[in-house]
Amino acid sequence: MSFSLTVLGSSSAVPTSGRFPAAHVLNVHERYFLIDCGEGTQIQLRRYRFRFGKINHIFITHLHGDHIFGLFGLISTLSLLGKTTDLHIYANPKLEKIMEVVQPYFFEHPLPFKIVFHPTGSSKQQTIFEDEMVIVKTIPLKHRIPTTGFLFREKKRPLNIKKEAIEFYDIPVRKIQSIKSGSDFTTAERKIIPNHKLTLPPWKQRSLAYCSDTAYSERIIKYIENVDILYHEATYGSDMKERAHETFHSTAGEAAMLAKKANVEKLIIGHFSARYKSVAPLLEEAREIFPETFAAEEGEIHSVVQKRIKRGDQ
Amino acid sequence: MSFSLTVLGSSSAVPTSGRFPAAHVLNVHERYFLIDCGEGTQIQLRRYRFRFGKINHIFITHLHGDHIFGLFGLISTLSLLGKTTDLHIYANPKLEKIMEVVQPYFFEHPLPFKIVFHPTGSSKQQTIFEDEMVIVKTIPLKHRIPTTGFLFREKKRPLNIKKEAIEFYDIPVRKIQSIKSGSDFTTAERKIIPNHKLTLPPWKQRSLAYCSDTAYSERIIKYIENVDILYHEATYGSDMKERAHETFHSTAGEAAMLAKKANVEKLIIGHFSARYKSVAPLLEEAREIFPETFAAEEGEIHSVVQKRIKRGDQ
Numbered sequence: 001m002s003f004s005l006t007v008l009g010s011s012s013a014v015p016t017s018g019r020f021p022a023a024h025v026l027n028v029h030e031r032y033f034l035i036d037c038g039e040g041t042q043i044q045l046r047r048y049r050f051r052f053g054k055i056n057h058i059f060i061t062h063l064h065g066d067h068i069f070g071l072f073g074l075i076s077t078l079s080l081l082g083k084t085t086d087l088h089i090y091a092n093p094k095l096e097k098i099m100e101v102v103q104p105y106f107f108e109h110p111l112p113f114k115i116v117f118h119p120t121g122s123s124k125q126q127t128i129f130e131d132e133m134v135i136v137k138t139i140p141l142k143h144r145i146p147t148t149g150f151l152f153r154e155k156k157r158p159l160n161i162k163k164e165a166i167e168f169y170d171i172p173v174r175k176i177q178s179i180k181s182g183s184d185f186t187t188a189e190r191k192i193i194p195n196h197k198l199t200l201p202p203w204k205q206r207s208l209a210y211c212s213d214t215a216y217s218e219r220i221i222k223y224i225e226n227v228d229i230l231y232h233e234a235t236y237g238s239d240m241k242e243r244a245h246e247t248f249h250s251t252a253g254e255a256a257m258l259a260k261k262a263n264v265e266k267l268i269i270g271h272f273s274a275r276y277k278s279v280a281p282l283l284e285e286a287r288e289i290f291p292e293t294f295a296a297e298e299g300e301i302h303s304v305v306q307k308r309i310k311r312g313d314q
Numbered sequence: 315m316s317f318s319l320t321v322l323g324s325s326s327a328v329p330t331s332g333r334f335p336a337a338h339v340l341n342v343h344e345r346y347f348l349i350d351c352g353e354g355t356q357i358q359l360r361r362y363r364f365r366f367g368k369i370n371h372i373f374i375t376h377l378h379g380d381h382i383f384g385l386f387g388l389i390s391t392l393s394l395l396g397k398t399t400d401l402h403i404y405a406n407p408k409l410e411k412i413m414e415v416v417q418p419y420f421f422e423h424p425l426p427f428k429i430v431f432h433p434t435g436s437s438k439q440q441t442i443f444e445d446e447m448v449i450v451k452t453i454p455l456k457h458r459i460p461t462t463g464f465l466f467r468e469k470k471r472p473l474n475i476k477k478e479a480i481e482f483y484d485i486p487v488r489k490i491q492s493i494k495s496g497s498d499f500t501t502a503e504r505k506i507i508p509n510h511k512l513t514l515p516p517w518k519q520r521s522l523a524y525c526s527d528t529a530y531s532e533r534i535i536k537y538i539e540n541v542d543i544l545y546h547e548a549t550y551g552s553d554m555k556e557r558a559h560e561t562f563h564s565t566a567g568e569a570a571m572l573a574k575k576a577n578v579e580k581l582i583i584g585h586f587s588a589r590y591k592s593v594a595p596l597l598e599e600a601r602e603i604f605p606e607t608f609a610a611e612e613g614e615i616h617s618v619v620q621k622r623i624k625r626g627d628q
Contacts, residue, residue, distance in 0.1 A: 014391050017360040021387070039387040040354040046331040065390045065420055069383070073335070073353040076379045077328050098419045105412045106379055108458070144422070 002027045003154065003206040004303035005229060007270065008044035009036075010296035012213075012235045012249075013066040014274040020044055020298060021066040022271060024231070026152055026208055028134045034058045035150060035210050041070030042077050048299055052081055057129065059136070060091035061212055062147035068095070072106050075115070083113045090128050090136075092146050093119035122146040125223060139223045141214035143248045149211040151223060159199040169193055201311055206304045209264070212271050215245065216254035221262045228304040230259050231296070234269035237282045252282035256289035265304075270296030316341045317468065317520040318617035319543060321584065322358035323350075324610035326527075326549045326563075327380040328588040334358055334612060335380040336585060338545070340466055340522060342448045348372045349464060349524050355384030356391050362613055366395055371443065373450070374405035375526055376461035382409070386420050389429070397427045404442050404450075406460050407433035436460040439537060453537045455528035457562045463525040465537060473513040483507055515625055520618045523578075526585050529559065530568035535576045542618040544573050545610070548583035551596045566596035570603035579618075584610030 004027050009020030021038025025045070032054040034041070045052065055078070061067055071089075078087065089095065096117040103111075118128050122140050129136035132155065139149030158180040165171065169187055171179070179185055185193045209224040212233035224230055235249035244251050250258075252269055259267035267290050272279050279295045286293040294302065318341050323334030335352025339359070346368040348355070359366065369392070375381055385403075392401065403409065410431040417425075432442050436454050443450035446469065453463035472494040479485065483501055485493070493499055499507045523538040526547035538544055549563035558565050564572075566583055573581035581604050586593050593609045600607040608616065 014394050015357050015360065015387075017357070017363075020357060039384065040357055043329050043331070043334060043354055046329065049331075063419070064422065065386060069387045069390075069420075070353065072379060073329075073383045076383075080328050094419070098416075101415055101419070102412075105377070105408070105415070106383075108378065 001029050001203070001306060002303070003029075003208075003228075003306075004301050005208060005231065005268070006048055006050075006301045007268075007296045007298055008041060008048065009038050010270045010272055010279075010298060011038075011066070012233075012271045012273050013064070015039070015066075016274050016277075018298065019272065019274075021069070022061075022212065023070060024210070025050060028152060028154065030054075031057070031131075031134060033136070033152065036061055036067045036212070037070040037074060038066050039069040039073075042074045044298065045074075052078060053083070055087075056085060057088045058090070059150050059210075060089065060095060061141070061149060061210070062143060062145055063092055063094055063098070064145065064213070067213075072102065075111065076107060078113065079107065079109075079111050086114045086116050088116045088118060088129075090118040090120055090150075092122070092148075093117070120148045122148045137223075139209060139211060139220055141211060141220065142217045143213045143215065147213060149209060149214065149220070149223075151207065151209050151227070153207040154203075154205040156205060157202040159195070159202050161199050165193075165198045169198070171198075196311065201309045204307045204309050206306075208304075213249060215248040216250050216258065218258070218261065221258065224258075224262045224264065226263055226265075228265045229268060229302060230262065230264040230266070231268045231270060232258060233271035234282055234286065235271050235273050237276070237285050240273070240275075252286040253289055256286035256293055259290040259293070265292065266302070267293040268296050268302060269293060272296075315343050315517070315620060316617070317343075317522075317542075317620075318615050319522060319545065319582070320362060320364075320615045321582075321610045321612055322355060322362065323352050324584045324586055324612060325352075325380070326547075326585045326587050327378070329353070329380075330588050330591075332612065333586065333588075335383070336375075336526065337384060338524070339364060342466060342468065344368075345371075345445075345448060347450070347466065350375055350381045350526070351384040351388060352380050353383040353387075356388045358612065359388075366392060367397070369401075370399060371402045372404070373464050373524075374403065374409060375455070375463060375524070376457060376459055377406055377408055377412070378459065378527070381527075386416065389425065390421060392427065393421065393423075393425050400428045400430050402430045402432060402443075404432040404434055404464075406436070406462075407431070434462045436462045451537070453523060453525060453534055455525060455534065456531040457527045457529065461527060463523060463528065463534070463537075465521065465523045465541070467521040468517075468519040470519060471516040473509070473516050475513050479507075479512045483512070485512075510625065515623045518621045518623050520620075522618075527563060529562040530564050530572065532572070532575065535572065538572075538576045538578065540577055540579075542579045543582060543616060544576065544578040544580070545582045545584060546572060547585035548596055548600065549585050549587050551590070551599050554587070554589075566600040567603055570600035570607055573604040573607070579606065580616070581607040582610050582616060583607060586610075
């Protein structure tokens, strides 16, 4: 059961020879969520061997070019590859308008699939996607134009029934569901077997908060507290603090401070300015405040392993 | 004095992990002409170390996405890098309309430089650029939508005066120009020195014809005859001849046949369909007809060396 983020692009607006503009794939149980779609996303998807047919949900944080210029090429390619299933795009409602305007110019024929737009607001948290395994909510961010981060969280998982207990106590199938929900089991001999002898605690709900582009803002702590992975932009280092503030971006130190205050497990910084040939100084700056920091790098996969909830913490 | 073509993208509409969509840089005497601007062009320009400040002329063959989706990101980056000089774009007039429509959505602020559009027609040859060293003309192509190839040719070069002759005959500066134009020189002793003793023949005018996307068409032979480099699309091999014809593309064999009939020096085939993991079979198919064929590959530079015109051929 995967929960892993692959970085496709770690650059900010001006890409470098090695860094592509913003794009990431989150794999939650083989659901592939594309987060941002900068120029070259389709090329990176190819390079890291993602199957295009698996891309059905695209989350766009905001409508700056470095987060959307890969969308037209990707849609064009999906069309050429014969996609017929719906493509869901979660973005500021203006994107639907843009697509309407460019469609007759950018795409030769009517698309063979439907684009379903899901408008995001940036003033308060909304639930924008939900199925039996995962829920996605917005995170209002603080940038020059309306911008939303995204919180991906696994849904509450049931208790895991032990296979050997089913055999040992000869548990009938009709009882499985109630035991998974926490019930004890009464044997044919009227003996009550307590639930904790029959089950393992459920898997912990894993989560990722994606926050880019944004100025430092403690107002988002309530949305991102205790997540397994916080992806937070760090366009600049503290050497460029003023420039960061003017442009509503964050420094590596600020991203780390937020990670620390929100008590997250792991921080990934990205969206690096082209001025940094090496991002080692940014990583160092962040690690002084929050040691579990990693720098986004094209092709790197950050996985969250499954852990069981401790009894009593459920 | 350079005359060299760098391939930035050798793919057709659907890029692969190694092949980018169409984009090329022609360097003529340190003038950098960008030909087509597929998605990822700015990333490839970075990778192959072209200075963005040198990109002032962009030639677009036609308005299919794989030839223009890199334009928005490139313009955005030029803007962020503070470009102030004019950017000249040579393209179908519809591109100006597209830019007008997308500008308010795609670019945060008014651009700090002017985009000067030069409309291309696709029915007859036009001269679209000319300076003291080079002239660029269109080549009407045969595709699903209006498409023009481009012919880049050095202008006629003067005779090269031999330095040692200037010294030996004590030639005054005021005589240099007329000798370069072919005049003989009369010494102070009234001796006539014939021009061929004073000069070397001029450099040959080098040329590149860029023909993509297009179906096979012998009507363009008159425009491309004897060029040093013919870049011609070969989206498919002869195994896909029908598909090529349906979509107004060419096979490798057709590109080679045209190169042969037009008596060019060297053929580069490109714009390869993603179906070919290796383009070796396409290269082989072309070389059977025209041995001096090369397959476009990202980062490869095809230079035309300077050669002197033979006396009598001037």
